[in-house]
């Protein structure tokens with residue numbers, strides 16, 4: 001049986017970041033990826049955050065296959081054919097050190113895998129890890145689907161993504177439930193770059209994002225998104241699986257519903273669908289973060305439920321958790337102690353970082369929206385109606401119009417209901 005210091009299961013952002021940091025610390029490191037190459041199986045909106053990526057590959061923007069630096073982030077609240085818009089544009093984000101870029105995972109993951117190989121990591125593809133190997137109850141390697149496929153390791157890092165089969169088998173995580181994952185579909189639609197820049201009011205090469213709420217998910221907890229790539233647009237929508245099933249939607253119908261909205265249709269006009277992708281997003285939040293370590297093993301990225309959906313951050317949490325796990329593995333191996341206590345340094349470093357701090361901060365959010373399904377159904381309609389009433393110049397004096405708007409709002413939701421919703425939102429989000 002061949003032996004390694006560190007074996008990482010999964011060649012996504014979490015696994016490859018773990019591999020790079022372990023290899024930099026001198027570890028004999030192996031990544032096992034079930035896809036033909038890293039990236040083939042992976043889906044993301046996708047916005048890649050500069051700070052976290054820079055921690056793994058310094059100044060990555062000089063050579064990574066990036067689409068566009070994001071200089072504007074918009075929010076659209078859809079109600080029927082109407083939309084309310086808000087946004088923030090910052091031209092500084094068009095230059096170093098940047099804030100975020102749009103990417104296509106097929107290209108980016110492949111490039112990140114090359115960086116791992118440059119750092120000395122060995123990558124085996126088209127290989128499924130079926131189980132962990134144990135000796136006296138301790139993790140000592142992995143079992144792959146290949147003939148003579150047992151491989152030894154002092155530390156195994158599980159970076160298998162949202163489908164957490166190995167983490168469940170190892171007794172570290174619970175199986176996914178329809179209430180703790182969002183089902184997401186995405187299309188990549190090709191468009192000439194000049195058209196993209198024209199439609200999104202961008203200078204050459206710049207990018208924008210739009211997150212769409214309300215009717216974009218038929219009022220279910222979730223979000224639609226539109227991101228500009230070099231010569232294509234990524235459009236997608238995701239909602240909690242439980243509600244999608246309960247409300248008899250199919251993910252494809254949700255996407256078609258979004259694409260048909262007047263505000264969206266205009267942006268996509270003339271485009272041609274190049275790719276159609278579907279994936280799950282872990283949405284359990286802080287209370288569903290699994291056990292993160294045991295003797296000789298750590299869990300990172302989506303497998304560890306490290307996703308901050310409100311801020312559309314997942315790749316950065318994956319990369320930071322991977323980097324820390326790789327460093328902790330190396331430190332423990334050098335010290336000759338891969339006990340549970342040694343692996344616990346990973347968890348305490350995650351707790352000190354934005355990763356678990358942010359998840360902890362939003363720990364009530366999922367339950368708040370779950371307990372108040374009316375929020376995403378009635379508020380977009382109310383705000384849209386209020387905006388229409390206020391902005392329609394029909395000769396009604398403004399003071400009278402304001403009174404009518406307030407009356408309309410209280411017809412839809414009682415004063416007590418407003419206070420309850422506001423208090424709940426304050427607790428969940430602030």
Ligand code: FAD
Nearest residue numbers: 010012013014034044045046047129160161301302314315
């Ligand atoms: P993954 O990227 O899923 O990688 C896991 C890897 O493990 C895969 O390559 C898989 O093939 C491999 N694997 C799994 N099981 C095995 C096995 N048993 N043996 C061998 N290999 C295995 N995040 C953002 O930051 N910005 C965004 O805009 C954004 N948009 C998103 C949009 C969508 C539609 C989705 C689905 C997610 C989005 N995310 C976004 C979240 C982000 O994609 C994830 O948080 C991130 O990819 C997690 O990385 P990971 O390495 O943990 O998992």
